[in-house]
Each structure stands twice: as structure tokens, then as C-alpha cells.
Amino acid sequence: MSTLNFLVRRIIYSVFVLLGLSIVIFVIARIMPGDPARMAVGARAPQWVVDRIREQMHLNEPLPVQYGYWLRDALRGDFGLSLVTQRPVTSDIREFFPASLELVLFSGFLSAVGGIGLGVLSARYKDTWIDNIVRLFSYAGVVTPSYIFAILFVLLLGWALKWFPIIGRLSEEVTAPPVVTGLITLDALLAGQFGTFLDALRHIVLPALSLAMGAIAQEARITRSSMADNLSKDYIASARALGIPERIVMGRFLLKPSLIPTVSILGLDIAATFSVAFLVELIFNWPGLARYGMQSMMHKDLNAISAVILILGAIFVTVNIVVDIIVAWLDPRIRLSAARSA
Amino acid sequence: MTVPPLVEIKNLHVHFSVYGGQLKVLDGVNFVMRSGEKVGLVGETGCGKTTTMKAILRVLPMPPARIPQGEIYFKGRDILKMSEGELAQIRGRGISMIFQDPTAALNPVFSIGEQLEAVIRYSSDQKKPLSPQEVHQRAIASLQEVALADPERLLRSYPIQLSGGMRQRVCIGMALATGPELLIADEPGTSLDVTIQDQILRLLRKLVEEKNTSIILITHTLGIVREMTDRVYVMYAGNMVEVAATKELFASPQHPYTRGLMDAVPRLTGGGVSDGIPGRIPNYLNPPPGCRFHPRCPQAIEICRREKPPTYKLSEAHEVACFLYADNGKGTQSS
Ligand SMILES: Nc1ncnc2c1ncn2[C@@H]1O[C@H](COP(=O)(O)OP(=O)(O)OP(=O)(O)O)[C@@H](O)[C@H]1O
Ligand code: SF4
Ligand SMILES: [Mg+2]
Numbered sequence: 104m105s106t107l108n109f110l111v112r113r114i115i116y117s118v119f120v121l122l123g124l125s126i127v128i129f130v131i132a133r134i135m136p137g138d139p140a141r142m143a144v145g146a147r148a149p150q151w152v153v154d155r156i157r158e159q160m161h162l163n164e165p166l167p168v169q170y171g172y173w174l175r176d177a178l179r180g181d182f183g184l185s186l187v188t189q190r191p192v193t194s195d196i197r198e199f200f201p202a203s204l205e206l207v208l209f210s211g212f213l214s215a216v217g218g219i220g221l222g223v224l225s226a227r228y229k230d231t232w233i234d235n236i237v238r239l240f241s242y243a244g245v246v247t248p249s250y251i252f253a254i255l256f257v258l259l260l261g262w263a264l265k266w267f268p269i270i271g272r273l274s275e276e277v278t279a280p281p282v283v284t285g286l287i288t289l290d291a292l293l294a295g296q297f298g299t300f301l302d303a304l305r306h307i308v309l310p311a312l313s314l315a316m317g318a319i320a321q322e323a324r325i326t327r328s329s330m331a332d333n334l335s336k337d338y339i340a341s342a343r344a345l346g347i348p349e350r351i352v353m354g355r356f357l358l359k360p361s362l363i364p365t366v367s368i369l370g371l372d373i374a375a376t377f378s379v380a381f382l383v384e385l386i387f388n389w390p391g392l393a394r395y396g397m398q399s400m401m402h403k404d405l406n407a408i409s410a411v412i413l414i415l416g417a418i419f420v421t422v423n424i425v426v427d428i429i430v431a432w433l434d435p436r437i438r439l440s441a442a443r444s445a
Numbered sequence: 446m447t448v449p450p451l452v453e454i455k456n457l458h459v460h461f462s463v464y465g466g467q468l469k470v471l472d473g474v475n476f477v478m479r480s481g482e483k484v485g486l487v488g489e490t491g492c493g494k495t496t497t498m499k500a501i502l503r504v505l506p507m508p509p510a511r512i513p514q515g516e517i518y519f520k521g522r523d524i525l526k527m528s529e530g531e532l533a534q535i536r537g538r539g540i541s542m543i544f545q546d547p548t549a550a551l552n553p554v555f556s557i558g559e560q561l562e563a564v565i566r567y568s569s570d571q572k573k574p575l576s577p578q579e580v581h582q583r584a585i586a587s588l589q590e591v592a593l594a595d596p597e598r599l600l601r602s603y604p605i606q607l608s609g610g611m612r613q614r615v616c617i618g619m620a621l622a623t624g625p626e627l628l629i630a631d632e633p634g635t636s637l638d639v640t641i642q643d644q645i646l647r648l649l650r651k652l653v654e655e656k657n658t659s660i661i662l663i664t665h666t667l668g669i670v671r672e673m674t675d676r677v678y679v680m681y682a683g684n685m686v687e688v689a690a691t692k693e694l695f696a697s698p699q700h701p702y703t704r705g706l707m708d709a710v711p712r713l714t715g716g717g718v719s720d721g722i723p724g725r726i727p728n729y730l731n732p733p734p735g736c737r738f739h740p741r742c743p744q745a746i747e748i749c750r751r752e753k754p755p756t757y758k759l760s761e762a763h764e765v766a767c768f769l770y771a772d773n774g775k776g777t778q779s780s
Binding site: 349 | 499502503504505506509529533536537538540541542544545546549550551552553554555556560563564567568603605606616619620623
């Protein structure tokens, strides 16, 4: 009950955030130099055509009215035509988005498992060589941009050792599974094509890992330090004093409170990978949204840019809700105070 | 054949590494108690009471804590030399502890039930594990024992949902749920208002007497010591400076610090006990040489600045660590 309350409040709040974001995007799109109608029809179209398009696009109406039309279309999934591909922006996104989503989900999974795993290991073997190696990796990982890891992995694991493929989402000779979710790994499993699944998995490992490295390093650091902090808390001393075995104290009574900061930061990191995925997608020739968004920006493709930003915003908000739910599950203090003030 | 004491601490030193050096907190603590005794431990804030008790259970956070020297025996076996497995036998069923601050001692992200049931489960005989139902029943019984109403609901609650008094009761219930031979109670109820503190102490006393549990009771309030203990240790700046039967200590305190404490009693209004003695506890980074009390001692003599006073036995049960008693009894040098 209280958790449901909490959830509803978070969702309402998120809708407002997205509305705010849409207004910002709309205003920016409108104050950019250049006439959207002229851009839509091209430089050589005669003026009367442009005027007709202006009429059609409601560009002669006051701004709030224009926003109303724009929002209505956006909610229907209609962001107009892309200036570059000359196709509806929505169909472009439908094509590129699942590729990015798959990448980010895998990288998020690797960040969570790798970061928490290394952090726990480091805290467990504090001040031994294991801890030192993890800490060294953490410092390096946090300051190194993901594309450096991408290049390193391509050269070392892909090119020199040939352990992993380095281009695209599937090998050429493998046919893609029927599209259900757009996530090739998942679609392959749904279609029962295990070989295809493995091939897709092998393709996604390196780009996902490149994207995850920074977050793994960050999460390991945060987990380690919050475990170290909590280790000197009285509730740990008390659990030990009352005879609870060390492995239960560590794996349960220390781990759970220590994961709260990790999960909060992990959420931000995952949301952020969408925006930093561009270079990694480029290096691995991964047909994703980040690459599409970047290309739209280069070409001042306003419709596409608006759609991409709005989608990124929606993802950010969604990830935040998920993180809030996990944190509330981990931390009753948040859950209870949220329920009380609801 | 002599039965070994229940607990014996010999020459215990505990240091804390902090920014700027080592806090040399415990400076050769000696302590002994027999089974069935009710021992009080008094001394002003920061003198090392909690540190000594945590050392007994080996739950000091290490680092920063370090034990450069000392032995702690429980029924004749050195706790500091025990393996994790042997230690596990002692914690809970042998010795359990009520921590000073119940709010800090309860894990904020687990329900009372999750914490209490874990304690009960692991302090029962591991060769014959209890069923979850039995654990649950015992958890309910533990809460009823400390006079908490609606235990089912309480087990589902989180610490943040309880009042201070309820948290304190939960902590007492938890510490007693293991059925310990020795209970260490670190200032139970201090954070609560006086009437509730009184109820809590009454309850604790009743339970301890019913089960014939040995107890070490730490407190700032001398009235409580007088009511609840047979024998008292007085601690100052990391040393046990005097020990005597409770009656005797109140009738004829010997150590200058103990006398100061006693003088402070009438003016004791919550908080410190140092009102009767000017000055404060020394800085543990650079503690004064010789007797650690000498900067504040009204009777300090020359030797106090140079040498650490040994413990002098005034009678079978009365010992005092102060040079003023060098002629009265035979000194037993402690480090
Ligand atoms: N984890 C720690 N790190 C650094 N110093 C510590 C730590 N724990 C205790 N100390 C130091 O040890 C000294 C003794 O602390 P302790 O808690 O044992 O005192 P106490 O006698 O229990 O006092 P109180 O009556 O206030 O509870 C204090 O001066 C404190 O600064
Ligand atoms: S040894 Fe000296 S300084 Fe210490 S209490 Fe006795 S008289 Fe005072
Ligand atoms: Mg204390």
C-alpha cells in the first residue's frame, strides 16, 4: 500500500518533468535560426510552397497553440519527417532504439554485477593485494572515457586475440530472428534460436563492457567505501556480539545498507550511458540511437533531435523511478517517510 | 581444583589509529569477575568503558582499533587467541551485550523480526536447528518478556517506527534472547527520560535475577550502581583505578578520583559526573606520563608525574591504583 502510494507519486512527478522537458525542447526548436517550413521543403522550393507548409505546420499561430499541436503529435508518436533520411522520425527511432536499449541493458547489468562484486571483494579483503588491485582499477576506470576502453578492447580482444567479433549486432552469415522486442538476444531466445542468441551475445559483450567500465569502477569504489564505513557501525558490532555468524553479518546485515548509495549512483550511470554511447556505437558500428542522435545534430535535423532528446528524457525518468523503487525496497526509512508524507 | 573466573582481563591495551597518531585509550586494564556476580563499571564519559566491553566480545572496529597487548579470558580461555569458530561459541550464548545507543545498535534497513529472529536462530544449537515457526515463537516470547505489546506487529516494524523506549526494550530482549551466561549492559536507558529509564532498569534487574545471569552494568548514575551491583570497578582514562564491594566503595572510597565522583553525586543532573572534579579527561594522543589522573588530582605527589601507580590491595576485595596507598598494602605491579 505505502509502496504503491510512493510509486504513484513518483510517476506523477515524472510526467511533470517530461512535460517541462518537452516545453524546453519545443522552445529551443522554435528559436533556432531558420524557418522550419523552409527547412522541410528545401532551399530551392518556391516561396508559395513554403507559405503553404507554414500554414500546414501551424507556424502562423501563437507559440502556445503551436506547442499544443506539437505535443499532440508527439504523444501520437509523430515527430514529423527526418530531414536527413526523409522518413518519419518515428520509424527511424523504432529501428535504432532497440539496438541502444539492448546495449545499455547489458552494460547496466555488467555495471551492477561487476561493480558490486568487485566492491564487495575489495571490502572483504580490505588492504590486501586484492583490494589494492581493485582500487587501482577503480581509479583508472573512473577517469578513462569509455571510447578508450572500446578501442583497447577492439585491438586486444577483438583484433589480436580474435575472441570477440567487433562489428555490428550479428555476424553476416547469421539471419536475424523475427522482430518481437527488437532486442536481438531476446528475440533469438523467443524464437528458440540458441545459436543466434550466442552470436548476438558475442557481439554485444565488448561494446557493453566498454560502456560499463566507468560505472563498474565507480560502483566498486562506492560499494567498498560504504561497506568500510558501515563496518564500524554499532549495529554490526551488535550483530556480531549476539552471535550471528560472520558470513551472515557480511552478506546480509552489512551488504544491504551498504548497497543504497551504490544503487542510486548506478541508476544515474545507466541513464548516462545512453548519452555517452555515441563513440562506442560508432567504434563497434552499432546501429543505435546515440549514433542517430549525433548525426541528427550534425545535420540540424530538428525533428529527429527533439524526438531523441524526449526519448532520452523518458529513459532518464524511467530509470530514476526504477532506482527509487529499488532504493525504497532496500531502505525502509525512505519507504516509510514517503508513505507518511503522501 | 579452582574454577577459573568467568571473565578475567589482564593488562589490556587498546589503541585507535586516527589522523594525527594513536589514541592510547586503554592503558593496562585489569578486571576479574566470578560467575553469578553483578559488577558495576563507572567512570566519566570517554574513560574507555565501552571500549573495554567491546574488546571482551572482540567487536571493536579493527581498524582503527588495535590491541597491542593484553589477555582476555572467558572461563579460562583467551578470547583474543580464539578462532572465528570458537568465538562464535562464546558470542551470544556465552556473553551478550546491550549496546549503549539502541538506535545505533539496530540495523536501520532490517525489520525487528529479521534481526531478532536471526539472533535467535544462530544462538540456538546449530546441530539441532529450530524450525522457522519455533524461531518466530521465541521471538514473540522475547518481546513479551520485555513487556512490549503487540509483538507480531512489532516484528514487522522497522527501528525508525519505534520510540526510544521501545528500541531499548527490543535491544534488551535481543541480548537476553540468546540466554547468555554473562550480560554486558552498557548504560541501558541513558538516552531516555528518567521515568522510562527507571522502568527499563527495573525490568532488566528482574530478568537478570530470574535467570541468574551474571552482569556487567555500566552506568553514570551511582544510585543505580548502589541498587543493582555487588561490586564496582571505577575507571579513569583507560585504567581501573579502584575496585571494591559496592557497600564498601560507597562507605569508604579511597582513590582521589572515586572520592571526586562521590562528591559529584548530589550535583549530578544528567550528563557528566565530572562536576565534582575540575578539569577533564586527558587527550589520548599524548596522555600525561605517570598517573593519568595527576593533572587533576588534588593530592598528587612528586612520583605521580613520573611513574604509573601499581594496584595496592587494601583488603581481599578492595584494590586501588594510587601511590597514596603504597604503605597500606602490598603493590601488585601491573605493567
Ligand atoms: N572507533 C573509534 N575511533 C577512534 N576513537 C575511538 C573510537 N571508539 C572510541 N574511541 C575513543 O576512545 C575513548 C573511549 O571511548 P569509550 O566509548 O570507550 O568511552 P566510554 O567510557 O564508553 O564513554 P561514554 O560514557 O561516553 O560512553 C574516547 O575518547 C574515544 O575518543
Ligand atoms: S597516584 Fe598520585 S596522581 Fe594518581 S590518584 Fe594517586 S595521588 Fe593522585
Ligand atoms: Mg560508552
